[in-house]
Every structure is written in C-alpha cells, then in structure tokens.
Amino acid sequence: MSTTETLETTQGGSEQESKIEVSSTTTCEPKNTPSRSKKLREKAYAIFLRYWFLLGLAIVIGLAWAFPQVGKTNGDIEAQYTVKWGAVILIFLLSGLGLEVSVMLKTILRWRLHLIVQFINFILLPFVMYGIVRFFIAVHSDLDMTVYKGWMIALSTSTTVSSNAIMTRNANGNDGAALFNAALGNVLGIFISPALMTAFQNDPIVFEPGTDRGNPDYLKVLKTLGSTVLAPLVVGQIIRYLFPVRVKYLATKFKFPIINSLALLCLVWSVFCDGVASDAFTKMTGVDIVAIIFVDIFMYGFGCVACLFVARLPWPTKKEPKWVSKWRFSRKDSVAIMYCGATKTVSMGIPLINVLYSESSYGVVGVLSLPLLMYHICQLFIGNFQVPLLKKWVEKDEQDMEEEAQVLPRQEPVRTPHLRKRIDRK
Template identity: 35%
Template sequence: MGAESEVVLDQTDNNDNVSVPEKAENRTLRFLKKAALFILSQWLIIGMGIACLLAYLFPNVAKHGGIIKSQYSILYGAVALIFLISGLSVPRHKLYTHMLNWRLHALVQIISFLFVPAVVLAVVHLIIATDPEKEIDPAVLAGYIIVSCIPTTIASNVVMTRSAGGDDAAALVEVLIANILGPFLTAGWTVTLMPNTAEFEPWKSGSSNMTSMYRDVFKQLGLSALLPLVVGQAIRWTWEKRTSMILQKFYVNKWSTACMILLVWTTFSSAFATDSLEALSTQSVVFTVFFNIALYLFLTAVCFSLSRPPQFLRKGSWGKRVFQAISPEETIAVCFCGPAKTTALGIPLLYAMYESMDLYTKSKTSIPVLLYTTEQIFVAHFMVYILRWWRTHLECSGEKRDTESIAGGGHV
C-alpha cells in the first residue's frame, strides 16, 4: 500500500512540476498533430488542387499531345495501373457473380443511358425557354447533351467504391459493360436529343465518319482496362496469398488514388491550353460549376433511392419483386457508377462527331464534359465519407444481415 502511495505521489509531483509554457507547448503539439492528420486524410483534394494549379501555370506539359504525351502516358498508363490494381485486389468469384447480376446491370445502365439524358434534356429545354438573351452559351447546353449520353467513367468509380467500403467488383463489371455499350449508343443518342432549333443546328448533324473514333475508343478500352484487369486476375489466381500480402504491405490501393490526380491534371491542362474556359461568359461558367454539383448530388440521391427503396414500397409479394433492395456494398457501387461520366469517350466522341467544326466551338462544347468529370471526383470524395458512415451504421444496427436476406434474389 505504501509503495502504491509513493507512485501516486511521484506522478502528482511530476504533473505539478510541468510548467505553464510546457503545457501550452504540449497542447500546441497535439493540435499540430491533429491538423497534420486531417490534412493527410484530405490528400486527394489537396493533390487535385495542386494539379489544377500546375495545369493553369504549365498547360502545355500535360495537355493532349503535350510534353509528356498525356494521351498515352496518363490516359493509358495511369488508367491501366488502376485496373491492374483492381485485377490484383478483386477475388475471381466476385467478378463472376456480378457478371450474372442482371438487376444491378439494369439499374446502373438505365440510370446512365436513359434517366440522366432525360433529366439533362429537361433542364436544357427549360433554359432555352427562359433565356431569350442566350446568356448561357448554346455550346455549353450542347455539351451537356453530350455529357448525359456518354457512359460512366472508367477509373474513379472503382477507386471511390473501394474507398467507401463498397463492392468494387460490382463497380468494375458495370464500368466495363457501360464502356462497351457507350460507343454504340452515345453518338446516335446525342444527335437524337439535340434540340430542333437554329442555334443547335451545328450539333444536330454529326459526322458520318466515326470509324476512327470507334477504333480509338475500343483500343483504349482494351489496352487500358481489359488487358490490365486480365493480367491482374491471372497474377492473383497464381499467387493469391503473396499478392494479398504485397497489396497490404505497400498500400497499393492508394496508388489508384494518385492516378486519379494525374487524370485531373491532364483534363485541366487541355482546357487551359485551348483557352476554352476563358472564352465563356461569366454566366455560363457560374451555371456550369454549380449545376454540375447539383446534378451529381441529385443523381446520387436517385441512385440511392432506387437501390434502397422505402420499406412501404417493399411490402407484399409484388412490391418485394419490383422494389427489391440490393446489398449496401452494391448500393455504394451504384451511387458512384450511376451519376459519373467519362472523358475517355466524351472528348474523342465530340471531336470525331464534329470534325469539321472549328476548334474554338469544339473547345467551348467540351467544357461541360471537362468540368463535370472533374467536379464529380471532388464531390465523390466527400460522398465516400457519407456512404462509408452509412454502411458502418447499418452493420452496427444489424440491418445489413436483414437486407442481404431480402436481396439474395438479385443474383441469378
């Protein structure tokens, strides 16, 4: 007892001996440590900000056809690394299971190719009717029609889904399906949805020569997505335990996030190099920036609601079949795949369809594609935290097991 008292007294004396400046210094160090940890947790946003700054200061470095030939080094190299890592990370049985998941395919592809164009087309016609002075540039509105018709993005969906704790195998499969369908659907769908007014006549008639566009798109899809995915899966099948150990030891999944920063860099470099951002009116730029955020958040809410319909809609045998909920992990994949769009098809398609159009007009038309695909990464970064929290909340409350028992019929 005496020894314990002496220890307590010694500890008290030590605490009393700490001076006021030392206590203040300790508090400062703790604050700085917390601040540093917070900044490190937001390294994607910080990296994207630095990438945008470098793109503005040195646009010729990473623009399409620039010093580092980003159309090859980044659009092939960085994207290929993302899919190689995905192939190394995803178990084979999960890929096979999701290839047969018809409910997931229907949900993601209908949202991407039907619902999003319907929403954007309604907004475009509303602006045409309420903006007789044409303060919003028609090229911007035409660009949004193109945005709505292109498929979901190749890289960021998989990375964000994995970061949020979702089913990255589901995201992988939907990305591949969408980008195989995209070249066949997007061109005709874009021309069909263009408004029948005089100011949209230059975009109403697309180029008849689309052969080079199809060749380039499928070459990029094969070399940057399919081939690395197959190689990654082959390595995982052969050395599964060793592969898993290396992925964890060297934090390989973080490399995918770094590759996304490179994609933002090359996207903005091309925009600044053509001066297309500076060419737009202030109203057009403000509308584009804020509409992108609103559209992405709205589409995310729709994806979540369709993936997890309210309980009252799931009552009865008919309701259970039609409004069936999917698992939380698949819901996260849908929330990232449904609203997202890709520059990998959007920009080549735009330049191939309107090859006879002047570069100035094509650059203005490409602004919605460039800004939406960049802003979606910013917004999705914060959605990662929200969806991760939601999934953790479900697990803690025990609702996940109930949902999985209901959603079991979603797989064939």
C-alpha cells in the same frame, strides 16, 4: 545527530527536491503545444489525402492558363499523341490491372443491378439533361449554345472507374459491383455514347445548322476508342489473370490509383491548354460558368436520388408487398448503384469529344469539355462528403441485422410446439 537520522534527512530532502523538480517541469514545459501542432499536421495531411485531386485540378488549370503552348494540340510536347493517346491508354491499362478478375466473374450474373446502373447512366440522365436544355432554349436563357452541346456530351458519357471503386469502398459499399459496372459502363460507352450524340445532334434546335457538329463516323470512333479504351482494359485484365500476385504487389508498391489520377490530371491539363491557347474560354461569360456549375450539381444530385430511390424503393404503408422487399437491394449494393449511376467520366468523355469534333478547332473541344470537367469536379467534391454519411448508413443496417440475429435464436425455442406445451403445463 545519528547516522540514521542524517540518512533520513538527506532522503527526505532529496524527495522534496525531486518533487520540486517534477512540479517545475509540469508547470514550465508546454506539453499541449507539440500535441496540438501534431494534431493540426495530421488533420492537414488527412484533408490533403482526401482532396489532393481537387488541389491537383486547380494546379493544372493554373499551369494551363500560364503556359498554354506547352500542352496544346501540336504544341511543344505534341499533346495530341503524348497526352490524349498516351494518358488515356495508361488510365485504362491501370484500370484493367486494378480490376479483380474473380470479383468480376462473381458479379457478372447480377444482371438486375447492372441493368439499373446502366439505364440510369445512359438513358435517364442524358434525356433529363436534354429536357433541361430544351427548357433553357424555350425560355430564351442567355447562355452560349456551346454550353448546351457540352451538357449533352457530358451526360452522354459513361461512369468513372477509379473514383467509383474508391468512394464505394470507403463508404463500406459493394466495391465489387462498383468495379464491374464501371468497367461494363466504359465498354458499353464506346458504342452507346456516340449513338446518343448522333441522336441528339439530329435536333436542329440544340445543334443549330451551320455550327460545329460532331462527326458521327462510327468506324473512326470505334477504332479510336477501341484502341485507347477497350484494348488497354482487356490487356490489363489478361495480365491480371496471368500474374495476379505480381500485379497486386506492383499496384501496391507503385500506387496504381495515384498514377491513374495523375494521368487524368495530365489529360485535363492538355484540354485546358487547348481552350486557353485558342481564347475559347474568354468567349464564355460569367453567367455561362455559373449555369454550368449549378446545373452539374443538380444533375449529380438528381442522379444520386434516382439511384437510391430505385435501389431501396420506398413503400407508403408498413405492410408492403413481397415483390417490393424482393426488389430492394442491400445498402451496400445501393451505395455502388448510386456512385456508378450518377457519375460521369472525363477519361472517356474527352477522347469522345476529340474524336467527334476532330475536324473542328481545338478551341471548340476545350469549351465542349468544360461542362464535363466541372461535372467531374462536382461529383468528386460532393462524393467525398457523401462517404462518411453513407458509411454510417451501411453500418447502422449491419448493426440492426446483428441485433436481429441475436434476438431471433432466443425467441425460436419458445415458438416450437414442444416447448409451448411444456410452458402451458407449468
């Protein structure tokens, strides 16, 4: 055997051995196992990022049931100051820091959009809820009267701030309009919400004489809500205007929206501590809890449908009047209108309940807060499921507009009289 032949055989042998090694590795190594576990971790992490606030709600409610003495009013940490003042001030200070001043100025002139949002939020939803409460009372439903009061308070509050902007942005909606209306609604809520509650309390059927009634002391209400809600919001806007770059950097580094949500969880925790410590929740039956959940879901769904109906205004025939097309808002605007018009805020509602019922026992405050807390949970849960559907809806509209923009330039030269004459001659 020659040297060349030996080289060829050794090379061939090595190639065969390498093939065997490759085949053995491909058959023995479980390549799919790491990828599957990685995908599961990514999915779990994505679900956690989307629903971590709901998980946080479950945790703080469990802590309130286990250790109510810690977070109750006049408890271990003096929650009436540290939480019910400190957390609310922090929430609205961060909200003011997070609102873009230029965006606020651009959207401030869109009065028609703002009017629709605030009308649905402050007029339509509270009075529809009032009609439902009167219906339950008329048919002698087996519900606690405190539940009726809690519903009226919940639907009389203003819209949320952070969750509206986040969900509108995730759905590819007009987040600038959502931010402005959230801020506007919370400022108006300082004056409108107590007025609505005072008006509803004049009905002796819903608010029976001799039961706990909110104290309509407007001076006290405006002083408390102004110092905990309005003042921090204005201060935040001033700081944002003076130091925009620095504030953006700090907001990104320290995750202002997450801090805002954590402060809100602290507020919810303190309210539940009050309710558990006073045994207020044990007075409510299972029928009360089920009714609160179902009515809250219905009211949120009704608010969403009402907002989209008014914003898009359907017409029964293909040939519609010009005023209908002029009235209709874009799908981006409609998403902002829906989220701002249908949602209710805990950060504004709970301080309102604390102020109006400051002379009542803190257990009453806990029960009155329950419909609002459940409404907030329902709107967060349903709102997150609405985001991908609304995003597809908005993207489809954008695709249709792009297709029309591509088709129209091709048709326009044919429509000109000069080109038509040339075509006719040919």
